[in-house]
Amino acid sequence: SQQGEEDPQALSIQEGENATMNCSYKTSINNLQWYRQNSGRGLVHLILIRSNEREKHSGRLRVTLDTSKKSSSLLITASRAADTASYFCATDNQAGTALIFGKGTTLSVSS
Amino acid sequence: DAGVTQSPTHLIKTRGQQVTLRCSPKSGHDTVSWYQQALGQGPQFIFQYYEEEERQRGNFPDRFSGHQFPNYSSELNVNALLLGDSALYLCASSAGGYQTQYFGPGTRLLVL
Numbered sequence: 712s713q714q715g716e717e718d719p720q721a722l723s724i725q726e727g728e729n730a731t732m733n734c735s736y737k738t739s740i741n742n743l744q745w746y747r748q749n750s751g752r753g754l755v756h757l758i759l760i761r762s763n764e765r766e767k768h769s770g771r772l773r774v775t776l777d778t779s780k781k782s783s784s785l786l787i788t789a790s791r792a793a794d795t796a797s798y799f800c801a802t803d804n805q806a807g808t809a810l811i812f813g814k815g816t817t818l819s820v821s822s
Numbered sequence: 823d824a825g826v827t828q829s830p831t832h833l834i835k836t837r838g839q840q841v842t843l844r845c846s847p848k849s850g851h852d853t854v855s856w857y858q859q860a861l862g863q864g865p866q867f868i869f870q871y872y873e874e875e876e877r878q879r880g881n882f883p884d885r886f887s888g889h890q891f892p893n894y895s896s897e898l899n900v901n902a903l904l905l906g907d908s909a910l911y912l913c914a915s916s917a918g919g920y921q922t923q924y925f926g927p928g929t930r931l932l933v934l
Contacts, residue, residue: 812864
């Protein structure tokens with residue numbers, strides 16, 4: 712079963728614009744992670760945010776976490792064509808041994 | 823420093839056949855997890871290996887089995903292939919537990 716659910720399913724923007732993706736999950740978590748996947752290839756880890764953190768930055772990425780609403784958001788600022796990819800949020804399972812992914816948001820950045 | 827590697831990159835099999843996929847973890851990592859990703863879906867956890875034993879298993883039938891070798895590399899075996907087994911199979915490695923998992927490029931399996 713899938714824990715996380717990303718919204719929107721697809722997003723199209725112009726280069727230079729900001730892109731915001733949201734993730735909702737069902738049960739309590741220890742960590743939440745965001746991954747990027749280009750053209751159905753392997754996933755690249757972007758950022759991990761712990762349950763006691765509210766916001767985290769990495770370069771042009773900003774992730775927020777609201778455990779009371781069981782939701783997270785990923786903001787990509789000043790998007791580039793190279794940001795075109797699918798983005799997934801992932802939470803840990805009860806045993807803390809596996810990642811549970813949502814269906815992802817497909818981002819398309821046009822120049 | 824080599825990342826996670828997987829072989830082969832692509833594979834075509836017919837229903838009922840058996841397949842073996844291979845994974846070498848990132849240097850310094852001792853834990854290997856396998857995921858199945860169907861088209862348009864997120865990855866689904868199959869199982870995780872640590873110290874040559876299956877530590878955790880997802881909701882997959884016994885047709886899916888695995889192995890971890892002393893050098894931490896791993897194999898995923900699927901018996902009696904079904905059309906629905908067509909997917910991208912991803913291997914991920916981590917150090918001492920899951921935390922951040924590093925993924926390989928995947929093996930795309932097509933079952934005809």
